[in-house]
Amino acid sequence: MLICTHCGRKYPAEFLRCPICNEPLQLPYFEGKIKKGNKVWKRFADFYPFTLLPKNSLGEGDTPLLYLPKLSQQLKINIYAKNETQNPTWSFKDRGTFVAMQYVLNISRRVGTVSTGNMGASVAAYAAHLGVKSYILVSKEIPEEKLAPIGIYGSEILRVMGDYGELYYKSIEVGKEKGIYFINSDNPFRVEGYKSIAYELAEKIDGDYVIIPTSSGGLFRGIHKGYVELKRSDLIEDIPELICAQAAGCSPIYNAFSQGKERIERVEHPNTIAHAIRNPYPPSGNAVLRILKEGNHCEIAEDHEILEAQKELAKDGLFVQPASAVSLAVVKKLVAQEKIEKGSKVILVLTGAGLKYILPIRINIRDCSINDLSRCFE
Ligand SMILES: *Cc1c(COP(=O)(O)O)cnc(C)c1O
Ligand SMILES: [Zn+2]
Numbered sequence: 567m568l569i570c571t572h573c574g575r576k577y578p579a580e581f582l583r584c585p586i587c588n589e590p591l592q593l594p595y596f597e598g599k600i601k602k603g604n605k606v607w608k609r610f611a612d613f614y615p616f617t618l619l620p621k622n623s624l625g626e627g628d629t630p631l632l633y634l635p636k637l638s639q640q641l642k643i644n645i646y647a648k649n650e651t652q653n654p655t656w657s658f659k660d661r662g663t664f665v666a667m668q669y670v671l672n673i674s675r676r677v678g679t680v681s682t683g684n685m686g687a688s689v690a691a692y693a694a695h696l697g698v699k700s701y702i703l704v705s706k707e708i709p710e711e712k713l714a715p716i717g718i719y720g721s722e723i724l725r726v727m728g729d730y731g732e733l734y735y736k737s738i739e740v741g742k743e744k745g746i747y748f749i750n751s752d753n754p755f756r757v758e759g760y761k762s763i764a765y766e767l768a769e770k771i772d773g774d775y776v777i778i779p780t781s782s783g784g785l786f787r788g789i790h791k792g793y794v795e796l797k798r799s800d801l802i803e804d805i806p807e808l809i810c811a812q813a814a815g816c817s818p819i820y821n822a823f824s825q826g827k828e829r830i831e832r833v834e835h836p837n838t839i840a841h842a843i844r845n846p847y848p849p850s851g852n853a854v855l856r857i858l859k860e861g862n863h864c865e866i867a868e869d870h871e872i873l874e875a876q877k878e879l880a881k882d883g884l885f886v887q888p889a890s891a892v893s894l895a896v897v898k899k900l901v902a903q904e905k906i907e908k909g910s911k912v913i914l915v916l917t918g919a920g921l922k923y924i925l926p927i928r929i930n931i932r933d934c935s936i937n938d939l940s941r942c943f944e
Pocket of ligand 2: 570571572573574575584585586587588589
């Protein structure tokens with residue numbers, strides 16, 4: 567059973583959005599206890615309505631939480647990184663794909679998604695692993711180098727002209743016609759996968775802030791749902807403040823939040839280096855706004871700030887993509903504004919790996935000769 571995040575009406579599992587208010591649906595809140603086990607899916611099995619079979623897994627989840635000493639000292643706060651780049655296809659999307667696939671296997675042998683890169687790779691990999699045919703819809707603007715990590719798994723890549731925000735709705739429509747189940751960005755079962763990030767964080771740290779790069783809003787909703795479930799189960803006392811981090815060049819949620827609006831408006835000319843968070847009309851935008859109203863916050867960063875943050879994370883040994891670096895860029899702003907107090911425990915969700923998109927990175931190289939190698943070190 568699914569519940570509308572806005573009006574609370576109930577629907578069968580195959581629905582994707584509320585036909586009355588067109589808002590996203592979600593599974594009920596689950597309560598339970600933590601079990602023993604080395605995988606998050608086993609420890610938190612009480613919080614899932616179906617069994618998550620280990621044989622369907624590619625080893626997603628249970629990612630490291632790292633303390634970042636240099637940045638912590640520099641900003642006079644305690645910064646931790648939840649390193650989601652260590653998932654099987656190098657982004658957190660795998661958590662959602664794994665859980666959603668358990669549902670898909672019961673209803674269809676064909677699956678689809680709409681992608682700017684990471685989602686496509688994730689769905690393609692799990693579909694290949696599970697012997698399900700997959701269709702990945704990408705936009706015309708996607709850089710060529712992002713296609714190989716999707717194509718390698720043997721899925722059908724369909725390059726679609728037109729508005730990426732629109733494609734989400736169109737794909738669901740056509741999917742129904744053709745018997746292809748679309749596990750897009752904020753699919754209810756996908757969001758169930760994302761909530762495991764909150765579980766893993768709560769096991770390790772009592773954080774003050776969790777910074778979440780946000781595009782469609784699926785990840786933000788998932789982490790929030792996870793924390794709410796932990797609180798309802800008396801497993802934590804307080805939910806950390808959740809910070810929605812967006813790129814200034816495409817910030818529909820921030821725009822509505824900062825103007826006190828109830829609903830997001832489409833961004834007409836999205837333009838940011840952070841491609842993975844460039845959704846001009848996020849399908850869970852209004853749902854995120856409702857969560858923000860409960861005492862959470864939203865902030866943006868410019869592309870130059872994002873690229874600067876990407877370099878700074880590399881100084882602590884972490885190579886993330888621009889969409890992930892937005893988290894640190896936003897923290898620097900919030901510390902400067904004194905919105906984040908000195909000494910706070912701040913968790914960055916490092917959503918995806920840097921190797922996926924290397925074109926914008928500038929590096930220095932020195933050319934040397936083998937006959938004169940010692941000279942090179944002067
Ligand atoms: C998908 C993605 C996001 C945003 O997630 P949403 O669920 O769409 O809000 C952030 N960072 C990276 C690297 C992503 O791939
Ligand atoms: Zn509704």
